[in-house]
Amino acid sequence: MNKDLLLQVHERVKPYIHRTPVLTSELINNMVQANVYFKCENFQKMGAFKMRGAANAIVSLSEVERQSGVVTHSSGNFAQALSLAAKKIGVKAYIVMPKNAPQVKKNAVKTYEGEIIECESNPIAREEMAAKVQQKTGATFIHPSNDDAVIYGQGTATIELLEDYPDLDYIFSPVGGGGLIAGTALAANYFSNHCKVIGGEPINADDAYRSLLSGNIELNDSADTIADGLRTNLGDRNFPIIKKYVEKIIRVEEDEIIEAMKLIWERMKIIIEPSSAVAFAAVLKNKEDFKNKKIGVILSGGNVDVENLPF
């Protein structure tokens, strides 16, 4: 990967994504004593940055591969993203989901014409089922976060952010499976000469924090966090990038996540999901370290059940 290739990725995915706005808030700037630039991926198609990586993964397929479709396992935003991107590009998408996944999530995938294949609710069952679908249909497996094309796609949010605000000192990204922060770190490295990337992670699912400490991919035994998009572990494609280019990871408590989320809802009048609030919670927690800096924050998504809020 290099700068030109990442620009090519951006050009390739542009027809399938929104160029999301960057919002600011005087009140939040005063509160943090810094200039904070929110990259609003909650306004992205299907409501999350995942659309970028999914689109890039599919447009990167050969003509032959496209004919057999794509398969992933996800009950979250990537399921919707892959379904929608596949629909727009004219490719079949198979989505492996645990049979106890919420109906609302199944319906969202169906809206985008993804074909749901149900499995038992554990990591081994879903991988086995995805392999079975792959074997039967010839579909290409696309991992939600540990896939080069997905990682590069996610990096395009940072290309746009740095085009709009070239002199950012920091970009904060939430850390879940590692695709977003790896793409963010690659893009920041190529498109800025001084912008550092910092991850925000729930303390209750701090596998990435521990992985950076030990130098190996550590796993979450449990992951009891409201930030449901951040419960997954890193992978062998994104971890080397994270290790090389991410400055550090800041861990936040559950109440700090909820407080940051509520602050953004109330003050910015935009809807973000708990996983999105984690990066901003990390800024708030350590604001003394970032005084007067220019800070980009990636608001990763806005898919939340408004009938079931944490406040």
Next chain:
Amino acid sequence: MNKDLLLQVHERVKPYIHRTPVLTSELINNMVQANVYFKCENFQKMGAFKMRGAANAIVSLSEVERQSGVVTHSSGNFAQALSLAAKKIGVKAYIVMPKNAPQVKKNAVKTYEGEIIECESNPIAREEMAAKVQQKTGATFIHPSNDDAVIYGQGTATIELLEDYPDLDYIFSPVGGGGLIAGTALAANYFSNHCKVIGGEPINADDAYRSLLSGNIELNDSADTIADGLRTNLGDRNFPIIKKYVEKIIRVEEDEIIEAMKLIWERMKIIIEPSSAVAFAAVLKNKEDFKNKKIGVILSGGNVDVENLPF
């Protein structure tokens, strides 16, 4: 009033307001079978269009008048708007509020350094108290909606909307005290040669609908609607404008308001208050009449208690 004067109003208030974005949603356009352009006054300073009228009312004062401050009676967005505009312009604001107004609203006014004067919770008591403050301090009384400078200020949202989208066929505005829709109608009349203005009003507080029918200002006996910003009656300054320039008023049920609000929250990922949803609910209710049209919708504000939602 004429076109040039309204442009001057816009220039005068620009330092004190945001030029709010206009957002669109593919999904909503498909649903309505029309092109809908949402003017996001929920992103306005203090969270509502009221900032425009309040700022214009204060900048319109003479130097001598400014020294004695301004007074209004409001427990809603205008209380905050007048306080913030006064603070920014360096004028004292007295806000008459019923003593049983929610603490959260009192706090918002205090944040903007408005001085709260409490009164009993009825229309006569608040008018008497405002008159008393006026007499004692020499402050200029500014009505939240029935004041020429306020009406013209509210019209600036439509100047911006028509600058961005000059060929709108309709603009929908909620109708409460009448300041916003009167300003909207004036601006549409001056800045478009064919754009019609339609009001959305809760059926439970349909004073404006009945006023247009009878030709006189009709009052709400009760106003049991979730759209708390729309419970007030029209006044003698705005009603003649409404009568002359507003095409019609469409009434909506409470469940239609809540449904429209939820749709915007979930699909557009932005927070709007129930009063804001009324104009869009009117579009949804009559969508057959507006097929393939270009429709502006003024999302009037986003100040909502996220701990107490109707869904």
